[in-house]
Amino acid sequence: MARAATTSDVFNAIAEPQRREILVLLRAGERPVTELAGELGMTQPQASKHLRVLREVGLVRDRKAGRQRLYGLDARGLRPVHEWTGGFERFWNESLGRLDAYVQDLKQTRRET
Amino acid sequence: MARAATTSDVFNAIAEPQRREILVLLRAGERPVTELAGELGMTQPQASKHLRVLREVGLVRDRKAGRQRLYGLDARGLRPVHEWTGGFERFWNESLGRLDAYVQDLKQTRRET
DNA sequence: AAATGGTATGCCTATATAGGCATGCGTCAA
DNA sequence: TTGACGCATGCCTATATAGGCATACCATTT
Numbered sequence: 307m308a309r310a311a312t313t314s315d316v317f318n319a320i321a322e323p324q325r326r327e328i329l330v331l332l333r334a335g336e337r338p339v340t341e342l343a344g345e346l347g348m349t350q351p352q353a354s355k356h357l358r359v360l361r362e363v364g365l366v367r368d369r370k371a372g373r374q375r376l377y378g379l380d381a382r383g384l385r386p387v388h389e390w391t392g393g394f395e396r397f398w399n400e401s402l403g404r405l406d407a408y409v410q411d412l413k414q415t416r417r418e419t
Numbered sequence: 420m421a422r423a424a425t426t427s428d429v430f431n432a433i434a435e436p437q438r439r440e441i442l443v444l445l446r447a448g449e450r451p452v453t454e455l456a457g458e459l460g461m462t463q464p465q466a467s468k469h470l471r472v473l474r475e476v477g478l479v480r481d482r483k484a485g486r487q488r489l490y491g492l493d494a495r496g497l498r499p500v501h502e503w504t505g506g507f508e509r510f511w512n513e514s515l516g517r518l519d520a521y522v523q524d525l526k527q528t529r530r531e532t
Numbered sequence: 533a534a535a536t537g538g539t540a541t542g543c544c545t546a547t548a549t550a551g552g553c554a555t556g557c558g559t560c561a562a
Numbered sequence: 563t564t565g566a567c568g569c570a571t572g573c574c575t576a577t578a579t580a581g582g583c584a585t586a587c588c589a590t591t592t
Contacts, residue, residue, distance in 0.1 A: 307549080307550045307575095307576065307578090308548075308549055308550065308576075309422065309549055309550070309578065309579080310435070311577095311578070315434070317434045317439070321422065321423075321428075321434040322422065322423070322579095322580085323423065323430075326503070333507065333510065338538075338539090339539060339540090340537095340538065348581095349581080350538080350540090351540080351581085351583080352582085354539060354541085355540085356580090357540095370589090372589075372590070373536095373538055373588080373590055373591095374537090375540090379510060381507035382511045384507045384511065387500065388505055388507075388508070390439070391498075392501055393446075394492075394497045394501075395501070397494035397495075398494045398495040398497065420545090420546065420547060420548090420579080420581055421547035421548040421549075421578080421579055421580065422549080422578080422579055422580070423548090424547095424548070424549090425548080425549075451569090452569060452570090453569080462552075462553090463568080463569070464551085464554095464570080464571080465550080465551070465552085466569095467569060467570055468570085470570095471570080471571095483559095485559070485560070486558085486561095486567065486568060486569090487559095487567090487568060487569080488569065488570090
């Protein structure tokens with residue numbers, strides 16, 4: 307099997323560097339495809355494809371504006387990722403030494419069971 | 420081209436659901452491969468492979484303990500992900516309405532340039 | 533209606549997995 | 563030393579991209 311489909315999974319969608327860059331650019335406001343492609347140095351089809359993935363996972367919304375299509379950020383989907391990683395915060399805050407001690411302790415406890 | 424290699428990129432490493440589950444389990448302390456595989460309902464080779472990826476991106480450390488090899492969490496690599504998503508916090512905190520207004524505004528400004 | 537600008541898609545290729553299995557290896561116990 | 567146990571790997575397959583190109587689509591402007 308290959309990796310899970312990027313669509314339907316925000317974690318996979320943001321695994322692509324260029325897609326992350328697109329999201330960053332969109333923080334400044336809506337933009338048409340061509341402009342995004344230009345700023346990121348990618349072809350228009352490339353940009354459209356990445357935007358499609360982002361749209362399918364809900365990180366981006368599109369709106370027709372005359373002849374162009376403006377893409378806008380909808381970052382709500384990033385919240386779960388932020389919260390998931392946040393669940394590990396105490397682990398990177400503790401010094402590695404204390405972390406080791408902590409782990410050792412748990413290991414002991416578990417082994418004794 | 421295929422997606423970038425999972426190794427050398429934390430974002431890709433945690434794009435895999437099972438790898439995320441492994442990390443969660445490791446919050447409780449070090450564990451041998453077999454135990455992880457058992458709790459997650461995957462085969463031992465599968466677990467070893469996922470652990471290898473996690474080790475290569477630095478999210479996990481391994482330590483030989485007699486006949487077994489204990490894997491432990493090293494969440495420091497998750498911090499960048501947490502911070503990156505954190506950069507979008509104000510966007511999911513604002514009501515969608517205000518977000519729209521904000522974006523509209525920026526768009527106007529940009530168009531006028 | 534015809535021409536043009538702005539996008540979305542289809543098609544083809546190379547590549548990187550994720551799984552399933554069998555098996556090689558190193559370590560500890562008898 | 564011989565087994566048994568715990569893991570790591572190698573090999574093979576099916577699948578999902580990411581890129582590059584050409585092109586079909588749609589709305590707007592002459």
